Amino acid sequence: MTQAVVVPFDAAHAPSLARLYLAARKATFHWAPPGRFALHDFEADTDGEVIDVALHDGEPVGFVSVWMPAHFIHHLYVDAAYQGLGVGTQLLERALQRIGRPAGLKCVERNARALAFYRAKGWRFVAHGEDDLGRHHLLAFDAVTPP
Template identity: 50%
Template sequence: MLKRLIAWFLFDQTLNIRMPVEEEKTRLLEIFNSARLSAGCFTEDPLDLAEFSRRINGEVVHVAEIGGQIAGFVSVWEAQAFIHHLYVCPRFQGQGLGKALLQMCERRYGRPLSLKCICANRRALGFYRRNGWISKGSGSGVDGAWERLWLKSTRDEVE
């Protein structure tokens, strides 16, 4: 992590998490489609802008920007503190952006937080587990089996 921070500093790769503007939705769609393709476990065809817009409608979206370029995003169904989408552009993966987005969600929405992750997406499941998320349920959808993951409240962790 220190190496990443040094690299960001030396190359003016400042991390900024902010709300997007409407014109940036196309970039979010590009990240969504490329990250899902790169994961290699999603069966659905790439989305178009209309379908993507429908899927994030009513959610609060935050973008992770590095050196002025949007590199990832998270969308949250605020009423349930449910992370519906968390995607990082493949060329920026492994640089701490996903973790930074999760930490921002924890600060903004508190605990418990929850999300669903496709079981075939082993890299994502490992990422969430390394960051303290635990499995608490499962199901199946269009992309196959998924696990419901929780970042429990501190009180729950003590019990």
């Protein structure tokens, strides 16, 4: 497990996170049409959200953003080189500390790795939907203690 330091977002993190967000979405949603994702998406897609950043040796390696009014985790992305090392768990725990329970999130059905991660952490399916990336699952977390 790589122990990252999770800190509140600072504007200085934005360029690194924009690159991470773009690379992660291109790799994860490889079926999306070319040009679907752009570098400027990070700022637009997290506007108004509370963001925490995972740092390893002072460099951003992941982030989580939450929409506080709905207790909703909107984004959780970890650099490919740091996946499977506990960074995502640290970010998820920070998000749950911020928003409490119940909490919700949406995960694209074809993102099997992410779905397995959330299921292993105690999240449950509550509904299905569809958007431009395909079918997605709405998940909820109701437990009193962090995963």
